[in-house]
Amino acid sequence: MTTKSTTGIIGGNALRNRDHNQKVVLDYVRANEPAGRAEIARSCGLSIQAVSNITAELERQKLLMPDGHKTGVRGKPALQYRFNPEGAFAIGVELRPDVIIVAALNLSGKQIYFERVMLEDAHPEPAIKAVGDQVRAAIAATAFSPKSLLGVGVVMPGPFGETAISSAGEAVLPGWEDVDPQAAFEAEIGHPVLIENDATAAAVSERVAGVASDMDDFCYVYFGTGIGLGVISQGHVMRGAFGNAGEIGHIVTQIGGRDCPCGNKGCLETYASRYAARQHLAQFGIDANSGDDFAQLVAQDNPHFRDWLDQAAQHLAHVIGTLENIFDPQSVILGGALPDAVINALIERLDLPDGSVSNREDRTCPRVMRGFSGRLTAALGAGAMVIHQTITPNTRTY
Amino acid sequence: MTTKSTTGIIGGNALRNRDHNQKVVLDYVRANEPAGRAEIARSCGLSIQAVSNITAELERQKLLMPDGHKTGVRGKPALQYRFNPEGAFAIGVELRPDVIIVAALNLSGKQIYFERVMLEDAHPEPAIKAVGDQVRAAIAATAFSPKSLLGVGVVMPGPFGETAISSAGEAVLPGWEDVDPQAAFEAEIGHPVLIENDATAAAVSERVAGVASDMDDFCYVYFGTGIGLGVISQGHVMRGAFGNAGEIGHIVTQIGGRDCPCGNKGCLETYASRYAARQHLAQFGIDANSGDDFAQLVAQDNPHFRDWLDQAAQHLAHVIGTLENIFDPQSVILGGALPDAVINALIERLDLPDGSVSNREDRTCPRVMRGFSGRLTAALGAGAMVIHQTITPNTRTY
DNA sequence: TTTATTTACTCAATTAACTTGAGTTAAGTA
DNA sequence: TACTTAACTCAAGTTAATTGAGTAAATAAA
Numbered sequence: 001m002t003t004k005s006t007t008g009i010i011g012g013n014a015l016r017n018r019d020h021n022q023k024v025v026l027d028y029v030r031a032n033e034p035a036g037r038a039e040i041a042r043s044c045g046l047s048i049q050a051v052s053n054i055t056a057e058l059e060r061q062k063l064l065m066p067d068g069h070k071t072g073v074r075g076k077p078a079l080q081y082r083f084n085p086e087g088a089f090a091i092g093v094e095l096r097p098d099v100i101i102v103a104a105l106n107l108s109g110k111q112i113y114f115e116r117v118m119l120e121d122a123h124p125e126p127a128i129k130a131v132g133d134q135v136r137a138a139i140a141a142t143a144f145s146p147k148s149l150l151g152v153g154v155v156m157p158g159p160f161g162e163t164a165i166s167s168a169g170e171a172v173l174p175g176w177e178d179v180d181p182q183a184a185f186e187a188e189i190g191h192p193v194l195i196e197n198d199a200t201a202a203a204v205s206e207r208v209a210g211v212a213s214d215m216d217d218f219c220y221v222y223f224g225t226g227i228g229l230g231v232i233s234q235g236h237v238m239r240g241a242f243g244n245a246g247e248i249g250h251i252v253t254q255i256g257g258r259d260c261p262c263g264n265k266g267c268l269e270t271y272a273s274r275y276a277a278r279q280h281l282a283q284f285g286i287d288a289n290s291g292d293d294f295a296q297l298v299a300q301d302n303p304h305f306r307d308w309l310d311q312a313a314q315h316l317a318h319v320i321g322t323l324e325n326i327f328d329p330q331s332v333i334l335g336g337a338l339p340d341a342v343i344n345a346l347i348e349r350l351d352l353p354d355g356s357v358s359n360r361e362d363r364t365c366p367r368v369m370r371g372f373s374g375r376l377t378a379a380l381g382a383g384a385m386v387i388h389q390t391i392t393p394n395t396r397t398y
Numbered sequence: 399m400t401t402k403s404t405t406g407i408i409g410g411n412a413l414r415n416r417d418h419n420q421k422v423v424l425d426y427v428r429a430n431e432p433a434g435r436a437e438i439a440r441s442c443g444l445s446i447q448a449v450s451n452i453t454a455e456l457e458r459q460k461l462l463m464p465d466g467h468k469t470g471v472r473g474k475p476a477l478q479y480r481f482n483p484e485g486a487f488a489i490g491v492e493l494r495p496d497v498i499i500v501a502a503l504n505l506s507g508k509q510i511y512f513e514r515v516m517l518e519d520a521h522p523e524p525a526i527k528a529v530g531d532q533v534r535a536a537i538a539a540t541a542f543s544p545k546s547l548l549g550v551g552v553v554m555p556g557p558f559g560e561t562a563i564s565s566a567g568e569a570v571l572p573g574w575e576d577v578d579p580q581a582a583f584e585a586e587i588g589h590p591v592l593i594e595n596d597a598t599a600a601a602v603s604e605r606v607a608g609v610a611s612d613m614d615d616f617c618y619v620y621f622g623t624g625i626g627l628g629v630i631s632q633g634h635v636m637r638g639a640f641g642n643a644g645e646i647g648h649i650v651t652q653i654g655g656r657d658c659p660c661g662n663k664g665c666l667e668t669y670a671s672r673y674a675a676r677q678h679l680a681q682f683g684i685d686a687n688s689g690d691d692f693a694q695l696v697a698q699d700n701p702h703f704r705d706w707l708d709q710a711a712q713h714l715a716h717v718i719g720t721l722e723n724i725f726d727p728q729s730v731i732l733g734g735a736l737p738d739a740v741i742n743a744l745i746e747r748l749d750l751p752d753g754s755v756s757n758r759e760d761r762t763c764p765r766v767m768r769g770f771s772g773r774l775t776a777a778l779g780a781g782a783m784v785i786h787q788t789i790t791p792n793t794r795t796y
Numbered sequence: 797t798t799t800a801t802t803t804a805c806t807c808a809a810t811t812a813a814c815t816t817g818a819g820t821t822a823a824g825t826a
Numbered sequence: 827t828a829c830t831t832a833a834c835t836c837a838a839g840t841t842a843a844t845t846g847a848g849t850a851a852a853t854a855a856a
């Protein structure tokens with residue numbers, strides 16, 4: 001039988017509806033806690049009775065907890081509900097060719113565990129085993145029961161598609177070409193696993209517990225080895241038709257500019273990435289590689305690094321203007337595997353274009369902000385993915 | 399009481415669930431007709447019984463109709479369902495400062511009526527009245543009963559937001575600053591009204607009845623007075639936080655390039671828009687304004703127009719590469735208020751970047767395609783918006 | 797040609813979750 | 827102290843789904 005196309009959107013029934021409504025309530029409380037049931041009912045388009053049943057169930061599941069009564073207004077004081085940070089937890093993993101970073105987050109997105117270990121062999125079998133060991137160690141180290149683990153998010157370098165372009169200087173995991181990472185990790189770990197790219201995970205992280213907690217439309221520019229983009233549109237992750245959305249590293253910012261391994265000339269990554277910074281500094285005999293190296297150069301106000309920052313900011317400003325005009329986001333967030341000081345130095349230097357839909361009088365937040373979660377972003381973001389999935393109405397696919 | 403933030407996503411109940419399921423079934427049939435009920439049930443995650451009830455209801459509403467039995471396979475032959483083109487219709491309006499274009503579409507998206515009249519006064523009151531007259535004339539001219547009118551879509555020039563940037567040479571409607579167009583048109587017309595921008599309407603049009611009927615992720619580059627972008631992501635329209643997404647006319651393709659009224663230098667619009675073409679040709683004493691003028695220049699292989707096409711294609715290719723890397727779409731569609739010959743001439747000249755996630759071996763459609771609906775795109779798209787809304791599971795807001 | 801198998805579909809009963817409507821509670825206000 | 831307002835509970839009612847048993851009509855096998 002021929003397979004016909006489907007969007008993945010499926011019909012609803014009472015059970016799926018209940019799941020949906022639970023998430024609607026959770027998402028409302030996430031953004032507006034503390035909140036009473038009548039208020040939730042009004043905002044979520046449900047009857048008070050329905051919300052009462054749902055909050056009771058969520059309280060039983062330890063996802064919500066009551067927190068006092070709202071007083072000062074007429075009428076019976078409303079019992080306020082909050083997230084129960086101790087009710088559940090998530091684990092996030094960043095897998096790189098040489099290192100595994102594991103973090104655990106409580107339901108509020110707060111980091112409650114962190115570990116970083118070297119990875120000797122990045123081939124699938126040993127790497128998956130090593131990740132499994134670290135996840136088990138993380139579970140054991142927290143005060144949570146394994147039953148309250150919502151899932152494990154994993155951020156790892158692609159490419160996974162057929163012909164995804166590779167980033168400048170990007171290290172790829174060896175031997176993973178024919179591996180289905182999600183299935184492999186789930187088999188090893190025995191909990192639900194989500195695979196995501198670094199930029200998207202970072203974006204989700206900011207929404208779950210960062211500067212974008214009240215935003216439904218924003219862009220996250222992620223500095224990893226290359227430069228990636230995570231987009232949250234109407235509260236949902238944008239992935240593209242083949243899961244490769246957000247490859248902004250290869251946007252051309254300078255026509256006829258520097259050669260890029262991808263085949264283009266003048267890609268953003270050749271100017272504004274960590275790799276570009278390293279190359280630039282090497283010309284002057286400076287060997288900078290780690291985030292700390294860059295932070296030190298900022299602290300020293302190194303003139304060569306300043307030059308790089310100036311140039312990088314110019315190219316970044318161009319791309320940010322492009323993103324603004326394409327997405328009309330609430331804000332563009334910058335972050336990733338660079339120290340806060342470097343991100344700040346870049347933001348300071350941004351000369352954003354006037355001709356942008358984001359250049360408006362009535363803004364309530366800056367056009368560009370620094371991400372909250374710092375250099376552990378990827379692992380924290382991986383964990384945040386799990387929380388996000390639990391909380392946010394996944395209305396596209398039911 | 400302070401207003402708290404909401405995504406607009408609301409909870410479900412039996413009634414909303416039913417609406418959702420109807421749309422899920424309609425959307426499946428749209429993309430896969432003809433389809434039997436058991437097949438629909440499998441694909442939509444519903445029981446056969448539920449689908450049977452839903453198709454019966456949709457047949458009663460004249461949105462679906464049975465169309466023979468599927469034979470050649472084992473088992474009882476499945477009754478096949480199709481869209482009923484005669485079951486309902488939609489009207490689309492393009493309102494410009496000097497002209498009103500009205501089209502009517504049947505449920506399959508086929509044009510069944512068309513009219514173009516001059517508009518004497520574009521101020522709200524006379525313009526709304528004139529649109530109302532044209533809509534009433536359209537309803538009367540079709541064989542449909544007014545009851546089966548799903549709604550009226552209106553495409554009109556913005557800007558509607560606080561400080562949206564204006565396009566090069568764009569004509570704005572006078573006196574509309576404080577008008578809520580949707581409410582005003584609904585009051586005049588007495589049917590549901592949708593307001594949309596031209597690029598988004600064109601994109602939806604391609605999905606409803608064009609080259610993107612089986613795509614859920616694509617970009618539409620629209621040549622109006624300026625250049626706009628419509629994005630369908632996971633089957634849904636992307637609008638941005640403030641409704642201004644898709645302003646690609648002001649993406650800078652040439653740093654330090656031509657002055658643009660928006661304040662930037664080197665905006666795409668200053669190279670690749672109709673306005674840019676007109677300016678370019680004026681240098682050589684050629685006065686080209688209408689689409690027909692441009693079509694003629696293509697037919698004549700005019701060297702000055704060829705120069706413009708070459709340059710425009712270069713800037714367009716750059717932006718298309720950017721869109722590909724950002725959205726990872728199934729395809730990028732070009733169309734709008736330019737004759738097919740001009741669009742084709744541009745597409746021929748596109749030298750798309752290699753460094754793009756869309757540059758893949760296993761493509762099933764071209765990276766760039768010409769839109770189907772031709773120069774009436776905006777009005778047809780406006781009507782298609784209505785059909786799209788009726789058909790596509792609007793799961794974000796229930 | 798007969799029989800078996802497969803698949804689509806209907807009818808009736810059941811179920812899950814939300815809504816409705818009638819109270820109850822508890823605060824602020826006159 | 828009585829009134830008003832608003833949150834909330836309980837029980838019954840409603841809706842639209844699912845489930846299970848049975849029927850119909852085609853192809854495939856004997």
